Amino acid sequence: xxxxxxxxxxxxxxxxxxxxxxxxxxxxxxxxxxxxxxxxxxxxxxxxxxxxxxxxxxxxxxxxxxxxxxxxxxxxxxxxxxxxxxxxxxxxxxxxxxxxxxxxxxxxxxxxxx
Amino acid sequence: xxxxxxxxxxxxxxxxxxxxxxxxxxxxxxxxxxxxxxxxxxxxxxxxxxxxxxxxxxxxxxxxxxxxxxxxxxxxxxxxxxxxxxxxxxxxxxxxxxxxxxxxxxxxxxxx
Numbered sequence: 001x002x003x004x005x006x007x008x009x010x011x012x013x014x015x016x017x018x019x020x021x022x023x024x025x026x027x028x029x030x031x032x033x034x035x036x037x038x039x040x041x042x043x044x045x046x047x048x049x050x051x052x053x054x055x056x057x058x059x060x061x062x063x064x065x066x067x068x069x070x071x072x073x074x075x076x077x078x079x080x081x082x083x084x085x086x087x088x089x090x091x092x093x094x095x096x097x098x099x100x101x102x103x104x105x106x107x108x109x110x111x112x113x114x
Numbered sequence: 115x116x117x118x119x120x121x122x123x124x125x126x127x128x129x130x131x132x133x134x135x136x137x138x139x140x141x142x143x144x145x146x147x148x149x150x151x152x153x154x155x156x157x158x159x160x161x162x163x164x165x166x167x168x169x170x171x172x173x174x175x176x177x178x179x180x181x182x183x184x185x186x187x188x189x190x191x192x193x194x195x196x197x198x199x200x201x202x203x204x205x206x207x208x209x210x211x212x213x214x215x216x217x218x219x220x221x222x223x224x225x226x
Contacts, residue, residue, distance in 0.1 A: 004156075035216075043157075043202065043216035091156055102147070105156035 004106035006092050012112045018080040021109045023092030024073055033103060034067055034077050035091040043091075049075065082113045119217050120203055126223040133190040135220040137203030138183075144206045146179055148188050151200045151219070160188075160201075195226045 005024040013019055025032045033048040047057040052069045060067070064083070069075040079086055089110050093103040120137050127133055137146070145164045149157040163170045163179045163186065170177045176189040190197055200219040 042218040045215065093157075102159040102162060103157075105149075105158070107156050108154075 004092055004094055004104055006090075006106035006109050008109060009107060010110045010112075012114065013082055014114050015083055016081045017113075018078065019082045019086075019111060019113075021077040021090050021092075021111070023075045023077070023106060025075070025092070025094030026096075026104055027073065029094035029096045029104070030072075031095045031101075031103075032069060032075050033093040033095075034075070035093065036088045037091060037108070038088045046077070079111075082111075084113045087111055087113050120201070120220040122220060123218070124221040124223070126225065127193060129193060129195055129224055129226050131193055131224075133193050133197070133222055133224070135188045135201050135222070137186045137188070137217055139186075139203075139205045139215075140184065141205075143181075146177075146186050147204045147206070148175075148177060148186075149202045149204060149216075151202065153199070157202065190222075193222075193224045195224050197224045198222060 004026055007022045011019060030051050031048060034046040035043050036046055037043045044059055046059045047067045048055055049069045052072055065079055067077045077090060089108045091105050091108045093105045095101045095103045120135055125133055143165055145162055147162045148160040150160055151157045161170055161172045161175055161177050163177050165181055168179060174191045177186060179186045186203060188201060200221050202216050202219045204216045
């Protein structure tokens with residue numbers, strides 16, 4: 001298995017633009033997580049899905065952020081409009097069976113908003 | 115918001131020495147996990163310890179959990195330069211809060 005796949009690996013955009021981050025979880029995993037990592041705030045859980053259904057989005061910073069999982073093999077995290085303070089590394093992770101099982105992380109997307 | 119807090123924030127040791135990192139948390143948990151992150155990479159799962167366990171081993175790793183003190187420690191024995199990375203603890207909460215929260219991490223540098 002190729003592991004969790006994220007794209008793009010790097011994204012540079014200007015303030016106000018829409019940004020879409022993509023994630024393909026490991027096949028067969030039924031939990032998918034989106035995290036954001038910054039020096040100031042560390043690693044934060046934004047939202048997670050179970051069987052494509054959003055379960056907890058309390059970590060989503062504000063309405064500019066939205067996440068979808070249209071099927072078991074694909075999820076997106078969208079920021080519209082983007083702001084410089086959204087600059088961070090965004091990780092997607094997946095796990096199987098239960099939320100507290102081992103999570104497998106993707107390589108991350110480094111987002112820079114100018 | 116973060117749940118676990120690791121200390122120290124940074125640790126520098128010589129190859130061959132042992133490295134001990136600590137994690138404290140605030141609320142009750144179901145389990146605690148340790149992850150490693152190499153610079154610019156995603157996190158890699160190291161070990162999971164459940165709330166009813168006190169100690170767990172995996173190779174050169176030893177994890178302890180003290181639920182009465184709400185703390186855990188990760189010991190890496192006979193460290194190697196390749197162990198240089200950031201180490202995070204992640205807690206999975208109880209019934210009311212069953213998502214995972216990560217600490218800020220400990221940056222470990224192992225000098226050859």
